[in-house]
Amino acid sequence: MNDTPTVDDRRNQLVDRIVADRPLPAAVERALRTVHREEHLPGLDPADAYTDQAVTIKDNPSGPQPLSCASVPSVVAMMLAQLDAQPGEHVLEIGAGTGYNAALLAELVGPEGEVTTVDIDADVALHAREALNRTGYERVRVMERDGLRGAPEFGPYDRMIATVGIWDVPAPWWQQLADGGRLVLPLRWRGQTRSVALTRQGGRLVSDGMELCGFVPVIGQNGERTAELADGTIRLHYDQDQAVDSGLLADVFASPFTEEWSNAHVAGDESFDGIWLRATAFDDSVCRIEVTQEALGQGVRRPAIPVRSPAVVVGGSLAYLIVQRDDDTAQRPFRLGAVGYGPDGPDLARRLVSHITAWSQDRTAVPHMTVLPAGALLDDLPAGHGILKEDCRIVLDYERNSA
Structure with a gap:
């Protein structure tokens, strides 16, 4: 009798461990059990594809951090839970990576939805395209594009998600996210990074949660x-x-x-x-x-x-x-x-x-975040501590979240 776990066994065991630590929406758990991560990491031992670790897919010759990597699966799951993509929605992903996250998004939005993923690096975009074609997700749109520009020709989007570290919310994204739409991004300020879930309410983005994370920084932001x-x-x-x-x-x-x-x-x-x-x-x-x-x-x-x-x-x-x-x-x-x-x-x-x-005194508390375009009038700013970036203003407030 062969007791060696199959690839399917390893995938389900990984998801079991993730769910044990953090309950997930049923749709996200189902997508994680469906999409074959090992197919997006050719050449890697399938056992390594189902460890809860990041995998570098392109090294950076000019720095210690990779140019692109497959994110830690538990972080992928956490951010998809924050995004809450629904069947039939249009989703834009910034940072194509291996194409694995785009395949998960395709499962979440279903055949009536649309997924567009963009990456500035031609090799990374090609890797994602080939992996998605190989695994039956030809309907995902892959574009070689500076993610800071977004993809306005296919917007507006119900959901947007960045899988690269973002220091500022780029001005073009404001026009591409539908009112009431949701943006999840690993946002960096004051040296630390949080995956922040934001909903657009007219001319502002308001948070309803943030989680600790770490990502390769996006190319083109030098704040x-x-x-x-x-x-x-x-x-x-x-x-x-x-x-x-x-x-x-x-x-x-x-x-x-x-x-x-x-x-x-x-x-x-x-x-x-x-x-x-x-x-x-x-x-x-x-x-x-x-x-x-x-x-x-x-x-x-x-x-x-x-x-x-x-x-x-x-x-x-x-x-x-x-x-x-x-x-x-x-x-x-x-x-x-x-x-x-x-x-x-x-x-x-x-x-x-x-x-x-x-x-x-309250170790689990997180602040409420409001993000406004950099040109927003001071009278429009909510109460709280403001941080000025190039394209946006961030306001953090603990009192509001504790109310």
Whole structure:
């Protein structure tokens, strides 16, 4: 008797694991069990196609991140649940990837619906086209196109979804999403990324949920900046509207540091990214710090996560999130705090601790987000904390979501 799982077994086992962690709409679960991911990843062992991991399909010769990859299946499922595509709808996907997500969308909208997927890279678009043809989804429209332009000739769309990281909501998308239509995108601000579900209500987009995620950034948006410190062993990643001056911070890590500790504790497998999210809704100084092993070896205080921890930066001082094991007998043995460098480091560390404390009082809360075109009148802005990008304004508000 051969007990080796078949490809179908592996597909269903993966979906079983995803559903056990996060209940899905029946239509999304059915699509995941129907579409053959391995057919979109030729040359890969089918067993590897059904692990909950991303798979690179095109490397980037000029950087560490791939040009294109097949997204983590559980993230694909989460975003499709956010999108809530219905039979007969017209859907636009930005980022064709392997064509796998477009095939799932085709299952969701059915034969009466339409799916258009676009990708700026000719090789990626061709890969998607061939995979979709091979698996019986010839009706999906694949276009080699800058996704920031969308595909107005086939709009308006009931649903739009981006499967690449987006720093700004491009102006052309506003005209292509029908009023009442839904947009799901991995939106990046202040160094962190959330998959945000937005519904168009006239001249604005309003959220009803956001989830932590990470995606390869879209080509053509350059709103994030990087400041290299300590001979390039430490990097700050910040938005173009933030006043970060690397010259003022040149010697900041040569100064003594100050630690401040909160009363908040976490378990080893407990996410604390909500601290970062909450801080962005109140504090314009929040960005991301990346500390290399070389810097750690030179005595720089270890961030909570060396490659991606929230920091606050003002002038020639900064502070960032740290963690230490506090009580091995407790259910949550790790204590959260902040370390500050520079003359105002202690004050900034206390500021970050205040964000930790606020998060700890309601760890699952997420802000309400309103997105408006960049030219929207100030009188039209809802109450909350505003972040200005090139093509849009974002307003974040925790009070509204807790009401």
